[in-house]
Amino acid sequence: MNWPRMLDALSRIPHDLSIHILMVVIALAISIAISIPVGVLLTRPRYKKWGIVVMNILNVCQSFPGMAIIALAMPILGLGLKPAITALIIQALLPIARNTIAGLNGVDPGIKEAAKGMGMTPKRVLTEVEVPLAMPVILAGIRTSAVLVVSMGTLAAYIGGGGLGDLIIAGLNMLWVEFLLVGAGFGALLAIAFDRGLRYVEDRLTPPGFSSI
Amino acid sequence: MIELNDVTKIYDGQTVPAVESLDLKINEGETCVFVGPSGCGKSTILRMINRMIEQTSGTITINGEEVRGTDPDHLRMNIGYVIQQIGLLPHRTVAENVAIVPRLHGWDKDKICKRVDELLELMGLIPEETRDKYPAQLSGGQMQRVGVARAMAVDPPVMLMDEPFGAVDPIVRSHLQDEFLRLQTEMRKTICFVTHDINEAIKMGDTIAIFTKGHLVQHGTPQEILSKPKNEFVRDFIGQDRVVKMLTLFQVRSIAKANPCTIHEDELPNIRQKMKEQQARGCFLVDQSEAPCGLIIAEDLERESDASQERLKELAFSRRGAFIDQHLLLSDALSYMLEWDTDYLGVMNGQDLSGVVSMADIRECASRKEGD
Numbered sequence: 001m002n003w004p005r006m007l008d009a010l011s012r013i014p015h016d017l018s019i020h021i022l023m024v025v026i027a028l029a030i031s032i033a034i035s036i037p038v039g040v041l042l043t044r045p046r047y048k049k050w051g052i053v054v055m056n057i058l059n060v061c062q063s064f065p066g067m068a069i070i071a072l073a074m075p076i077l078g079l080g081l082k083p084a085i086t087a088l089i090i091q092a093l094l095p096i097a098r099n100t101i102a103g104l105n106g107v108d109p110g111i112k113e114a115a116k117g118m119g120m121t122p123k124r125v126l127t128e129v130e131v132p133l134a135m136p137v138i139l140a141g142i143r144t145s146a147v148l149v150v151s152m153g154t155l156a157a158y159i160g161g162g163g164l165g166d167l168i169i170a171g172l173n174m175l176w177v178e179f180l181l182v183g184a185g186f187g188a189l190l191a192i193a194f195d196r197g198l199r200y201v202e203d204r205l206t207p208p209g210f211s212s213i
Numbered sequence: 214m215i216e217l218n219d220v221t222k223i224y225d226g227q228t229v230p231a232v233e234s235l236d237l238k239i240n241e242g243e244t245c246v247f248v249g250p251s252g253c254g255k256s257t258i259l260r261m262i263n264r265m266i267e268q269t270s271g272t273i274t275i276n277g278e279e280v281r282g283t284d285p286d287h288l289r290m291n292i293g294y295v296i297q298q299i300g301l302l303p304h305r306t307v308a309e310n311v312a313i314v315p316r317l318h319g320w321d322k323d324k325i326c327k328r329v330d331e332l333l334e335l336m337g338l339i340p341e342e343t344r345d346k347y348p349a350q351l352s353g354g355q356m357q358r359v360g361v362a363r364a365m366a367v368d369p370p371v372m373l374m375d376e377p378f379g380a381v382d383p384i385v386r387s388h389l390q391d392e393f394l395r396l397q398t399e400m401r402k403t404i405c406f407v408t409h410d411i412n413e414a415i416k417m418g419d420t421i422a423i424f425t426k427g428h429l430v431q432h433g434t435p436q437e438i439l440s441k442p443k444n445e446f447v448r449d450f451i452g453q454d455r456v457v458k459m460l461t462l463f464q465v466r467s468i469a470k471a472n473p474c475t476i477h478e479d480e481l482p483n484i485r486q487k488m489k490e491q492q493a494r495g496c497f498l499v500d501q502s503e504a505p506c507g508l509i510i511a512e513d514l515e516r517e518s519d520a521s522q523e524r525l526k527e528l529a530f531s532r533r534g535a536f537i538d539q540h541l542l543l544s545d546a547l548s549y550m551l552e553w554d555t556d557y558l559g560v561m562n563g564q565d566l567s568g569v570v571s572m573a574d575i576r577e578c579a580s581r582k583e584g585d
C-alpha cells in the first residue's frame with residue numbers, strides 16, 4: 001500500500017463525491033418527475049391500452065447495458081455532465097414507472113369502487129386514495145433506481161461526466177490499487193446510504209394502518 | 214322513488230346483455246331487495262343507478278330526475294353506497310372514513326365530529342374506542358358497521374347496498390340485519406338491497422325483485438312471492454320449505470288468542486272439568502304469582518285417565534318450555550311445538566302469559582295466506 005497515493009485519492013473524494021451525488025440526485029429527480037406522471041397516466045382508463053406499449057419500450061431501454069447507453073450518449077449529446085445525466089435518467093425511468101404502474105394497479109378495486117361511489121372526483125380518488133396506497137411500491141421503485149444510478153454513475157467518467165468514476169478510471173489506467181479502492185469503496189457506501197435513506201423515507205411515508213405490504 | 218324504464222346494459226365486448234329491458238319501480242321509503250343467482254345482473258343494476266356505469270339504453274330516474282342528466286360525483290355524494298368489500302380506506306382512521314362524504318359536502322369540523330360519534334353510536338360501536346382505530350384493527354362485523362355508518366353519514370334519502378352483510382359470519386349477519394331493520398323503521402329511506410340469499414331477501418325486503426340472467430322474473434311483497442311464485446324458477450329459488458319461510462313473515466302475536474286456560478297446582482284434580490268448560494285443548498299450570506310453569510294437553514288426560522295430582526304436575530313440568538315470546542315468528546313457534554311435543558304454546562308478553570297459539574291456528578294462517 002502506497003500511503004501518499006492513498007491520501008491523494010482521498011483528497012479528491014470531496015470533489016468527486018459531490019459531483020457524483022449531484023449527478024445521481026438530478027438524474028433521480030428528473031426520472032421521478034417523468035416516470036410517476038407517466039405511470040399515473042398509463043393506469044387511467046383512457047390510456048390504459050398504451051401501458052403495455054410504453055412498458056415494452058422502457059423494458060428495451062432497461063436491457064441495454066449501461067456502458068452502451070453511455071457510449072451512445074456521446075455521439076448524440078457530446079461530452080460532459082449533461083450527457084452523463086441523460087444516460088442515467090434513461091436507466092432510472094423504468095423501475096420507477098414500472099412500480100408506479102404496479103402499485104396503482106395493485107390498489108384493491110373494492111377501495112377504489114367505494115371511494116368513487118361516495119362521490120370523490122377521479123382526481124381526489126387518485127391523490128387521496130390511489131397514490132397513498134401505492135406509495136410503498138412506488139418508493140421501492142425509486143430505491144431500486146437510486147442504487148442503479150449510483151453504480152451506473154461511475155461509468156459517466158468515460159464521457160467526461162466526472163464523479164467517482166474518475167478515480168476508478170485513473171486507478172485502472174495506472175494500475176493504482178489505492179485509487180480503485182477509494183473510488184469503488186465510496187461508490188458502495190453511497191449506494192448503501194441512498195438505499196438506507198430512502199428506506200427511512202419509505203417507512204415515514206407508508207400510510208399508517210398498513211398491516212401488509 | 215326510483216324508476217327504471219326499459220333499461221338494458223350490454224358491457225363492452227359482450228353480446229349477451231347483463232340486464233335486459235328492465236322495468237322496475239321502487240317507492241319512497243321502501244326497501245326493495247334484488248335477489249337472484251350470482252351473475253344475474255343485480256350489481257349491474259345498482260351501479261347504473263348511481264352512474265358507476267352507464268346503461269346502454271333506457272332511462273333511470275330518482276324522484277323524477279333522470280340520473281344521466283346529473284353530475285355523477287354530485288349524484289353519488291347524495292346516495293349512500295355500501296359494497297360487499299366494504300372498501301374502507303386502510304390509511305384513514307374510522308372517524309376519517311366516516312367523515313369522507315360530509316367533507317365532500319364541505320361541512321365544518323365540529324359538525325363532522327359530532328355526526329361521526331352519533332353514527333358510530335347508531336351502528337352499535339363505542340365512539341371513544343373505535344374513532345381513532347385503523348380499519349385493519351377492526352373485526353369483520355365492526356368494519357361492516359363502519360361501512361354502513363359511512364354510507365349514512367349525510368343522511369342520504371336513497372341507499373344502494375350491494376351484499377352489505379355478505380362478508381361476516383351468520384350470527385353477526387343476523388345481528389346486523391336486525392339492527393338495520395330497526396333503524397330503517399325510523400329512517401324510511403329508499404333502499405335497493407342486493408343479496409343472493411333468499412332468506413335475507415324475505416327478512417329485509419318490503420318488496421323482493423327476483424332476477425335470472427338479466428331478466429326480472431317477479432317483483433312483489435315477500436308474501437306475494439312466497440304464496441304465489443310466478444314460475445318454476447322462482448319456486449326452485451325459494452326452496453322446498455316455501456311455506457315454512459312464509460311463516461317467518463308473521464309474528465306469533467298476530468294470530469295468538471287471548472285468555473289462555475290456566476290452572477293453579479291445588480286445582481289440578483279439577484282440570485278435566487275446567488278444560489271442558491273453557492273448551493280448551495291445553496291448560497297452563499301457573500304458580501302462586503301467576504307465573505306459568507308448565508302445560509298439560511288434552512292428549513295427556515285421555516292417555517292417562519286416572520293420573521294422580523303428582524303425575525299431572527309431572528306432565529305439566531315436562532312441557533315447562535312450551536312458551537314463546539309474542540315477538541317471535543310463526544316458524545319459531547312451529548319449531549317449539551315440535552321440540553316440546555305439543556300443539557299448543559303459551560304466548561308471553563314479557564313475563565306475563567298473554568295468550569295461546571295452536572298448531573291449528575298456524576295451519577290456518579299458512580293456508581289462508583296461500584289462498585288469497
Ligand SMILES: Nc1ncnc2c1ncn2[C@@H]1O[C@H](COP(=O)(O)OP(=O)(O)O)[C@@H](O)[C@H]1O
Pocket residue numbers: 224225227231249250251252253254255256257258
Ligand atoms: N365490468 C364488467 N365487464 C364485463 N362484464 C361484466 C362486468 N361486470 C359484470 N359483468 C358481467 O355481467 C353479468 C352480471 O354481473 P353482475 O351484475 O355483477 O351480477 P351479480 O351482481 O348479480 O352477481 C355477469 O355475467 C358478469 O360477468
Ligand SMILES: [Mg+2]
Pocket residue numbers: 255256257375
Ligand atoms: Mg354482485
